[in-house]
Amino acid sequence: MSQTLTPTPPQQQDAPGPGTPLSNGLKQRHLSMIALGGVIGAGLFVGSGAGIAAAGPSIVLAYAASGILVMFVMRMLGEMSAADPASGSFSVHAERAIGPWAGFTAGWMFWTLLVVGVGIEAIGAAHIMQGWFPGTPSWLWVLAFMAVFCGANLGAVSHFGEFEFWFAALKIGAIALFLTLCALAVLGLLPGTDSPGTAHLVHDGGFLPTGMSGLLVGLLASVVAYGGLETVTIAAAESEDPARGVAKAVKTTMWRIGIVYVGSMLAIVTLIPWNDEAVTASGPYAAVLDRLGVPGGAQIMNVVILIALLSAMNANIYGSSRMAYSLVARGQGPAFLGKVSGRVPRRAVLASCAFGFVAVLLSYWWPTTVFAWLLNMVGGVVLIVWGFIAVSQLVLRRRLERTTSAQLVVRMWAFPYLTWVALAAVTGVLVLMALDSGTRVELYFTGGLALTLAAIGYVRQRKYAPVSPAHTEV
Numbered sequence: 001m002s003q004t005l006t007p008t009p010p011q012q013q014d015a016p017g018p019g020t021p022l023s024n025g026l027k028q029r030h031l032s033m034i035a036l037g038g039v040i041g042a043g044l045f046v047g048s049g050a051g052i053a054a055a056g057p058s059i060v061l062a063y064a065a066s067g068i069l070v071m072f073v074m075r076m077l078g079e080m081s082a083a084d085p086a087s088g089s090f091s092v093h094a095e096r097a098i099g100p101w102a103g104f105t106a107g108w109m110f111w112t113l114l115v116v117g118v119g120i121e122a123i124g125a126a127h128i129m130q131g132w133f134p135g136t137p138s139w140l141w142v143l144a145f146m147a148v149f150c151g152a153n154l155g156a157v158s159h160f161g162e163f164e165f166w167f168a169a170l171k172i173g174a175i176a177l178f179l180t181l182c183a184l185a186v187l188g189l190l191p192g193t194d195s196p197g198t199a200h201l202v203h204d205g206g207f208l209p210t211g212m213s214g215l216l217v218g219l220l221a222s223v224v225a226y227g228g229l230e231t232v233t234i235a236a237a238e239s240e241d242p243a244r245g246v247a248k249a250v251k252t253t254m255w256r257i258g259i260v261y262v263g264s265m266l267a268i269v270t271l272i273p274w275n276d277e278a279v280t281a282s283g284p285y286a287a288v289l290d291r292l293g294v295p296g297g298a299q300i301m302n303v304v305i306l307i308a309l310l311s312a313m314n315a316n317i318y319g320s321s322r323m324a325y326s327l328v329a330r331g332q333g334p335a336f337l338g339k340v341s342g343r344v345p346r347r348a349v350l351a352s353c354a355f356g357f358v359a360v361l362l363s364y365w366w367p368t369t370v371f372a373w374l375l376n377m378v379g380g381v382v383l384i385v386w387g388f389i390a391v392s393q394l395v396l397r398r399r400l401e402r403t404t405s406a407q408l409v410v411r412m413w414a415f416p417y418l419t420w421v422a423l424a425a426v427t428g429v430l431v432l433m434a435l436d437s438g439t440r441v442e443l444y445f446t447g448g449l450a451l452t453l454a455a456i457g458y459v460r461q462r463k464y465a466p467v468s469p470a471h472t473e474v
Contacts, residue, residue: 021340022087022325023157026239028248030161034315035232035249037168039256040175042124042308043225045301048265049280051225055218056209056274057201060265062218063225067257069429070226072422073386076393076412078250081233083400083407085242088326089233094388095330097395100464104457105450106388107327110230112449113381114320115352116374118313119359122146125309128302142360149314150353153321154346157238160318167311174304175260178285182267185292192293196271204273216432220439223429225261227382228312231319238322247410320352321345332460377449379442380433383426384450390423 052059077090086092088107095103126141152159181190188195201207208215236246268284271291278287282298283305289297325345328338337348362371397415400408412419433439 021343022238022322022345023343024238024240025156025158025343026161026235026245027158028240028245030158030165031232031236031239031245031249032252033165033168033172034161034235035229035252036256037164037171037311039226039229039260040168040171040308041225041228041312042121042305043227044261044264045285045305045308046283047221047225048268049284051218051221052265052269052274052284053280054210054221055214056205056207057269058208058215059218059222059269059274060262062215063222063261063265066219066222066226066429067261069223069386069422069425070229070257072412072418072425073389074229074250075410076419076422077230077233077389078246078410079408079412080389080393080396081236082243082247082250082409083396083404085233085237085246086326087234087237087322088330089230089237089323090385090389090392091323091326092330093392093396097392097399098388100330100332100461101454101457102388102392103330104327104332104460105453106385107323107332108453109381109450110385111320111323111327111352113227113378114316114323115355116359116378117316118320118352118356119363120375121309121313121316122356122360123363125306125313128306128309131302139360139364142357145310145313146353146357149310149317150349152314153317153349153353154344156342157318157344160314161235163314164311167307167314170307171304171311174307175264178289179259179263179267181292181294182271182288186267186270190292198270200270200273204275209274216436217438220429220433220436222261223383224379226257228315230385231315234319234322243407243409250410317349317352317356321348324348324352331464332457373445376442376445378446379439380430380446381449383430383433384446387423387426390419390426394419394423 048059051062055062077093080093081089084093084096088095088103091103091107091110093103094106122142122145123138125145126138129141130136130138149163152163184190185193186195210217232249233246236242236249239245264285268279268288271288272279272284276287278290281287282290283301285304286298286301289300294300322345324333324337325340325348327333328335328348337351338345339347359371359374362374365371393412394416397408397412397419430443433443
């Protein structure tokens with residue numbers, strides 16, 4: 001009798017540590033600022049304008065509702081990441097909870113989202129620079145930004161941490177100053193302004209001026225704005241104390257979301273009419289600064305938006321390279337990307353930057369076809385990833401309670417009830433996307449990407465899974 005096994009892909013320890021390839025170069029201050037700054041992105045400063053225009057003052061409810069969902073998701077992810085830090089984050093957890101096909105699907109979907117995001121952010125940053133330096137070609141700025149941040153990520157991980165530390169400090173300072181000015185204006189304490197009271201909240205068509213349909217559009221817009229918070233759990237795996245770092249980051253999520261997102265939306269719709277053309281033309285933050293008489297408000301916001309875009313580029317290159325490295329280390333990607341030199345997965349960094357640059361070229365060559373397909377494919381990725389996180393936490397929490405409950409440094413509130421609530425909410429938002437004509441195409445493309453990757457992952461899982469012993473006559 002002989003036993004025959006099919007070849008199995010190489011398995012490596014995913015989280016860095018003693019004797020493993022990646023470094024532990026991120027300090028607690030880096031993680032804290034990545035967590036704080038990660039919630040403040042270009043989507044907040046610019047993208048929120050479309051949500052306000054669609055939902056009116058009820059955008060506050062939309063951001064509050066989606067913010068609660070994000071808090072649940074981050075709490076679940078924090079529980080798993082603190083118990084078992086890994087540079088592949090939710091992809092690793094999905095693989096261990098559901099199966100290799102799930103880790104493969106979630107990981108490569110998120111990688112696609114991040115590298116397309118690198119291209120989009122590079123284009124946005126180049127447009128701002130062209131406004132300041134007319135006549136300069138857009139591609140030159142894209143190339144410069146790509147070179148800077150690719151170079152930063154090819155170096156020690158501490159370089160990425162330092163960039164994000166100062167980017168986050170600038171964004172936090174800007175949003176803190178903005179909220180302070182708004183609070184003074186709402187209270188009538190800002191020189192030259194009178195308190196608007198509740199006039200813009202209830203008199204410009206009411207609190208729900210466009211009805212439930214507008215609120216739903218605002219809800220979908222707000223969900224997209226929260227994407228990217230997951231990167232802190234990827235970065236935590238390369239920190240000095242991964243479990244403590246991710247636990248501290250996750251535990252501060254609640255007040256960050258409440259102050260930055262919900263607080264900002266409330267301040268904006270209180271101070272200016274929701275249907276003011278400037279909200280979408282120049283962005284809601286710039287519109288408020290102009291209304292408050294802040295000199296050069298639009299240009300100030302351009303600087304802040306540029307910082308947010310560059311910060312997102314840096315974080316997306318980092319996150320995508322670590323996700324690719326993790327997938328390859330688990331035998332779920334091209335082996336040549338797994339080479340580590342100087343304790344940095346430099347080939348994965350170069351591959352992620354290259355795909356981001358290709359996305360930029362596609363936006364020039366085929367803006368309404370190939371590039372539009374890419375944008376549609378990543379439209380609902382965050383929601384599908386959140387779904388994987390919820391299902392993984394349901395499985396792994398039970399497993400940890402039976403084996404190593406001491407590792408549960410962070411615990412999901414009211415388990416399993418709030419986990420089921422989060423999973424139902426994710427499903428509900430996906431249903432809303434299917435019902436809304438403006439997001440239905442995105443959902444179809446994203447679903448197609450998910451099904452394709454799941455099929456590939458399942459085939460790979462069957463190929464590399466051990467088979468039953470084969471009996472032979474001797």
